[in-house]
Amino acid sequence: MDWSVQQIAKLAGTTSRTLRHYDEIGLLKPSRTGDNGYRYYGHAALVRLQRILLLRELGLGLPAIAEVLDHESDAEKALGRHLEWLRQEQDRLARQIDSVRRTLEAVKGGGEIMAEKMFDGFDHTRYQEEVEDRWGKDAYAKGDAWWRGMGAEEKDAWKQRSRQLGSDWIAAAQSGAAADSDEAQQLARRQVEWLRAIPGTPAAAHAAGSNGDIRGYVTGLGEMYVADPRFSANYGGESGAAFVRDALRIYAERHFQSGR
Amino acid sequence: MDWSVQQIAKLAGTTSRTLRHYDEIGLLKPSRTGDNGYRYYGHAALVRLQRILLLRELGLGLPAIAEVLDHESDAEKALGRHLEWLRQEQDRLARQIDSVRRTLEAVKGGGEIMAEKMFDGFDHTRYQEEVEDRWGKDAYAKGDAWWRGMGAEEKDAWKQRSRQLGSDWIAAAQSGAAADSDEAQQLARRQVEWLRAIPGTPAAAHAAGSNGDIRGYVTGLGEMYVADPRFSANYGGESGAAFVRDALRIYAERHFQSGR
């Protein structure tokens, strides 16, 4: 009472190629092999195959499935871990959808694809990797959660504040003020306060009494601004960006201990 | 004022390998290539790279990104399609999570991985492909939505009804009744009514007055039962499954026009 590849494939709802693949990687061996090389599957193989397919539909990888089936006891833990992973994926997707929606709206409205600029409410998608690299994995997560948790009015207010700060920087830069001038240092102070309002940043931690490397953070941020041509483009070319950077560096040197 | 691979990679928050990849597939060519073969990137390239990375974070594929960037006008449509796709993915994930959760609970409670059998509330994951193949893509979707939309009590009731039907079939098969006996035909009627309660099936459409191929559907379902050893195992071996199949076929022949 054995079945051929095609037969068992149809019974279980899969393809013969899949069965050969599973044979190849050792996940499911045929119960018997004919002299002609044909694969034959018996009852036990079918049951195992169905379990494999069930677990696969749940999204588990083949190695994970093998583990579950071979050490029956691990099933619970494996499924638990998998569930956790699925939930993270779900979160990621939700954020992505949100981003796409906003981008789509921006495109519909403005036109240009990359209309969102640096100060337009802290473009947190753009600097994700950089932020994570330099100031820890969860800094971005916190900032992101904070932003997503705001209502539309709050977001508008924040954007307004950001834009105001940005245009003041531009005005100062174009007026030819020096980076260590009072005007520039006042702007630097506002910028730092602005940063402090964003949870997850070292600036926020510093405001709360903790002592991260706020000096390095502020200085580094200035360098990021100069390095980013979108920023320079909006703030009067490289000279404008350099002005912001210098002002921030000087402010940081004057007001913060040298790191950690 | 050009940048080397490493430099531009850091500026944009990616790696040199990625840049070489993009060069290879023609997504982003260097602005200039040195006599030594070195790649150098200018301002325009950096802007394009940043757009690429932004779109990538939104989850678009590289070919799609190329299309968006090269035919600026398509951006809106491309993003719209992408959003749609993301939402479907989200749906899929949600269903998967639900399945994993239920399976996990079943494992915690009962133990055996594949405790869910055929009639245990219509195992809709198991026959997905088959159902889609034979009776259209959205039949499964409708049935699935219906099932997921039920409350726990409703589900329990449904399971109860299903189990009752199943055990009645078993009893009839084991009593040695003929497939065309009154008893068997009564069971067939109940089975068809049971099927009618599941939205998306041809049986449901038929109940609503539409005329899909309900005869083929009912008959085919019977064949599926026989082909499935899990079914036969639970219903008294192949003879029991054959009994069900025959009874259904006879019932279908007697009560439904021959298809479409």
Add this chain to the structure above:
DNA sequence: CTAAAGGTTAACGTTGCGTCAAGGTCAAGA
């Protein structure tokens, strides 16, 4: 006897790079 149906192994294609491997180039110190 022949053709159709079904079986076999072998090997490339898919997605987006990470990761060696082997070897030029360039700026700077001994």
Add this chain to the structure above:
DNA sequence: TCTTGACCTTGACGCAACGTTAACCTTTAG
């Protein structure tokens, strides 16, 4: 000047899970 060491280059394999030819036997039905 020679030697590091850092950075550059072009291949080419690896990953996940099969789909899809390709080229070639075996079994089965007519």
